[in-house]
Amino acid sequence: MDGVNSMTGNYPDLPVLARICRENGALLYVDDAHGFGVIGERRADETSPYGARGNSIVRHFDESYENLVLVGGFSKAFSSLLAFLAVPRWLKDHLKVAAAPYLYSGPSPTASLATALAGLDVNEERGDEIRARLYRMTARVLAHVRALGIATPNTDGLPIVEIPLGDADDLDAVAAFLWEHGIYVTLASYPLVPRDRVGFRVQITAANTDEEIDQLCAALTELVARFPLQSTTAVRPVTAGRPAEE
Numbered sequence: 001m002d003g004v005n006s007m008t009g010n011y012p013d014l015p016v017l018a019r020i021c022r023e024n025g026a027l028l029y030v031d032d033a034h035g036f037g038v039i040g041e042r043r044a045d046e047t048s049p050y051g052a053r054g055n056s057i058v059r060h061f062d063e064s065y066e067n068l069v070l071v072g073g074f075s076k077a078f079s080s081l082l083a084f085l086a087v088p089r090w091l092k093d094h095l096k097v098a099a100a101p102y103l104y105s106g107p108s109p110t111a112s113l114a115t116a117l118a119g120l121d122v123n124e125e126r127g128d129e130i131r132a133r134l135y136r137m138t139a140r141v142l143a144h145v146r147a148l149g150i151a152t153p154n155t156d157g158l159p160i161v162e163i164p165l166g167d168a169d170d171l172d173a174v175a176a177f178l179w180e181h182g183i184y185v186t187l188a189s190y191p192l193v194p195r196d197r198v199g200f201r202v203q204i205t206a207a208n209t210d211e212e213i214d215q216l217c218a219a220l221t222e223l224v225a226r227f228p229l230q231s232t233t234a235v236r237p238v239t240a241g242r243p244a245e246e
Contacts (some may be wrong), residue, residue: 001017001028001029001030001031002030002031002034003031003032003033003034003035003056003057003058003070003159004032004034004035004038004039004102004158005050005160006033006034006161006192007036007153007160007162007188007201008153008154008162009017009153009154009158009159009161009162010153010154010155010156010158011035011039011057011060011158012172014030014057014058014060014061014063015058015061015063017064018067018068020235021067021194022066022067022070024219026067026069027068027069027091028066028067028068028069028105029067029069029071030057030068030070030071030117031071032056032058032070032071032072033059033071033073033075033076033083034050034062034072034076034158034160035056035057035060035120035158035223036055036072036074036076036078037054037074037078037100037123038050038054038075038158039051039054039056039057039060039130039158040052040053040054040055040059040060041053041055041059041060041062042060042062045148046054046128046235047128047129047131047132047135048128048131048132048134048135048136049135049157050131050134050135050158052128052213053123053128054077054123054127054131056070056072056084056086057070058167059150060108063108065087066084066088067076068087068088069085069086069087069091070085070086070087071083071084072084072086073111074116074119077119078099078110078120078221079115079119080113080115080116080117081108081109082108082112082113082116083140090189090196095101106178111183121187130206131206131244133206134159134204134205134206135157135158135159136159136202137207137208137210138157138159138161138204139157140155140217141202141204141213141216141217142157142161144217144220144221145161145163145220146232148220148221148224149224149232150163150220150224150229150230150231150232151163151164151229151230151231151232152164159203159204159205160201160202160203161201161202161203161204162188162199162200162201162202163199163200163201163202163229163230164196164197164198164199164229164230165199165200165227165228165229165230166228166231167200167227167228168190168196168198168228169196170228171187171189171193171198171199171200171229173227174227175187175200176202176220177219177222177227178200178223179203180220181215181218181219182215182219183202183215183216184203185202185203185220186198186200186203187200187201188200188201199229199230202216205224241242
């Protein structure tokens with residue numbers, strides 16, 4: 001399962017799912033490629049609801065690694081060709097002798113290792129400050145989207161904002177419109193998603209500026225005037241593993 005979902009921008013009720021797996025002797029495999037580096041452990045001095053340190057959804061929920069496999073990637077938050085596994089000790093020992101990729105593949109490129117190390121240094125020095133700013137920019141975008149009456153399944157306030165279209169056939173025209181307005185988005189087309197979920201995904205990053213957030217909000221305002229988007233009255237947001245928030 002995903003940690004932070006790559007389209008909805010939401011996270012699951014990890015403690016409940018982990019408990020069910022442990023009660024039934026199952027391993028829970030969590031791919032937190034989009035959460036690692038953004039969400040992390042909760043503590044009194046955290047700078048935003050994302051938590052501190054960006055050390056993944058497992059630490060965000062103060063979970064253990066008992067019967068849990070965490071896969072984290074550096075390609076999103078750290079822009080580096082690197083990934084890791086965090087697993088129980090018994091599974092780590094098993095994978096070292098049984099996993100063919102571990103036995104036969106080569107290491108990550110030296111340049112990728114260097115960028116990951118540099119990213120970890122930045123995270124240590126000012127990561128929580130960067131995450132606070134990312135949260136503030138994301139909150140601005142989500143507030144604007146909701147003020148326009150645009151539906152989005154994002155209920156957890158993370159910097160992935162999915163916007164479904166009212167008419168799936170408008171996707172190419174919508175993409176061109178946003179591109180011409182200086183906005184790059186990821187497209188979700190049929191049959192990759194059901195026809196009623198065709199749309200685009202906005203990703204806010206720490207590299208964005210307040211002026212670029214203004215530009216995005218202005219483009220979305222124009223977009224609503226030109227194309228039918230699903231409205232908040234037409235789509236009820238759903239978060240995997242728990243009821244939608246009102």
